Amino acid sequence: MHDLLVKAGTVVTASGPRKLNIVIDGGLITSLSTEDLCLDQFKNVIDAEGMIVVPGGVEPHxxxxxxxxxERSGAEPVSKAALFGGTTTVLDFATQIPGHDLYHALEEAEERWSGNAYTDYAYHPILTNGADENSISQIKDLTREGIASFKVFTTSIRPPSPQMQNNHTDFGRLSTIMDxxxxxxxxxxxxxxxxxxxHYNYDRLKDADEWDWWNMHRVHTNQSEDVSFRRVSRLAELKxxxxxxxxxxAKEGVEEVVRSRAAGLPIYGETLHNYACFTYEDYRSKDGMKYHxxxxxxxxxxxxSLxxxxxxxxxxxxxxxxxxxxxxxxxxxxxxADVTGGHNGIETRMGVAYTEGVVKRGMSLQRFVDITSTNAAKIMGLYPRKGVIAPGSDADITIMDPTVDKDLSLSDLHLEDYSIWEGYRVKGWPKSVVHRGKIAILDGELLSTPSYGEFLPRCISGEIIEGPAC
Ligand SMILES: [Zn+2]
Known part of the structure; x- marks a missing residue:
């Protein structure tokens, strides 16, 4: 008797889409087959005929x-919304606080997630402003312990304020961190x-009395992204x-990623589904800071260009x-100077990427899977446990219904009391989700619990480190 059969869907594997049956036992995918299987051999069957079956989404950020x-939502509501949106793995951050080391940041992250996770999870420690030698030296120990990615900011982002910790890392320290x-x-x-x-742009707009939020792109400019990406990729090349x-x-950011990858550097670029769908013109609408x-x-x-x-x-x-x-x-x-950043779109990521990419722009299903799951799993050291439908991998499977064609309303979503995607027309939407072999969402109904999600230790492959591998 097998645990579960996902039957006859269009399954997007590493070699492309194909009508397949997926057999699942003990939380893992055990086989893929084209043959008719005897349904009596399965405790559970999900009929996926006519559906697009992809690896569970991996949200890297x-x-x-x-x-x-x-003021922010915690792991339980966020991971629940992620699951409804077809995402089964979430990577959060563990932010260092001044005066404490990275292990302290990880304890705080573990407190947030442990017992509150509908999805599997991991964290990227963030080195804060003025990080000392001790914290920087912990990069090595933590990598050995399965925490294999770290984050820095090359700007403090905003003028000094009590609402926001300064995480700016100077290029001197950055050079040691890269070592x-x-x-x-x-x-x-x-x-x-x-x-x-x-910071010059903030000062300039203040003097000109152009301090409203809709000028944000004149502070955080294309030119700033251009110059900073080049400086970072040059230092990365040296190190x-x-x-x-x-x-x-920005276009300039994409161009620098392209240039450095063409030179063989292990450089990877991420964009956001909100960046790919809105522009600074949208800031001008009523309460348009909601897009920021x-x-x-x-x-x-x-x-x-994104x-x-x-x-x-x-x-x-x-x-x-x-x-x-x-x-x-x-x-x-x-x-x-103070508008609230961030986007509560963890649930819309896969449906919007499918609609905009596959339906509107003719993106291949393979590429859709790459940008929503496989590449994040590879880059962040989770592959092939995550990010692929293959024997031996975790049975994290999202079943997308390509016939869904509707304007999103708040009643479709599960996180907070607003969404910038309200009224957005989706064509294709996640319908059922299998998470490590368990049916987590079935036809839009939640069957999982917040004690099911697990912490994921990670190890970055040599292929990712040596050159641009995906
Ligand atoms: Zn962020």
Missing amino acids: AHIGGPRQP RVSESGSILLVHSEDDEMV GCPIYFVHVS TYPSLKSEHDRD WQGLMDGSLSTIATDLVSTTWEEKIKFRTV
Whole structure:
């Protein structure tokens, strides 16, 4: 008797889409076959005929709230929404606080997640402003313990304020951090903007009395992304350090990722599904700060180049940069200096990527799977346990219904009291989700519990570290 059969769906495997049966036992995929199987041999069967069957989504970039950030949603509601959206793995951050080391940050992250996780999870430690030698040296130990990615910011993002910790890393320290990352076999995530340009732009707009939020793209500019990406990739080249640029927002960012990858450097670019669908013109609408995520939305021209990058393989992943707050919190602040960043779109990521990519732009199903699951799993050291439908892999499977054609309403979604995607027309949407062999969502009904999600230790493969592998 087998545990579960996902029957006769169009299954997107590493070699392309094909009508297959997926047999699942003990939480793992045990076989894929084209033959008719005797249904009596299975405890459970999901009929996936006519459905698109893909690996569970891997969200590489989410900021989950905890006791220090009570204005944000925590692991339980976020991971539940992720699951409804077809995502079975979420990577959060463990932010160092001044005066404490990275292990302390990880304890805080574990407290947030343990027992509250509908999805599997892991964290990227963030080195904060002025990180000391002791914390930087922990990169090596942590990598050995399965925490294999770290994050830095090359800007403090905003003028000094009590609401936001300064995580700016200077290039001197960055050079040492890259040494440690390179030696340890981990990967460095970089929020890359030119700090001096950003702060000059704040000063300039303040003097000109153009302080409203809709000027955000004039603070967090294309030029700042251009210069900072080049500086980071040059230092990474000198240090032999693999880099994952989070939230590429501008054409210039895409171009630098393309240039450095063509030179053989292990550099990877992520964009966000909100960046790929909105522009700074949307800031001008009523309460248009709801669209904001740092650095900023850019022009239509930039949006086109993000899609080009997602289609042609220059960009590797589509993420959310999740920070989930209530509507009240999201629209509370209204100037370029204090507007609330972040996007509660962890549930919409796969459905929007399918609609915009596969349906509107003719993206292959294979490529859709790459940008929503496989590449994040590879880059972050989870592959082939995650990110692929293959014998031996975790049975994390999302069944998408390609016949769904509707305007999204808040009643379709499960996180917070607003969404920038309300009224957005989706064509194709996740219907059922299998998570490590368990039916977690069946026809839109939640069957899982928040004690099911597990912490995932990670190890980055040599292929990812040596050159641009995906
Ligand atoms: Zn972020």
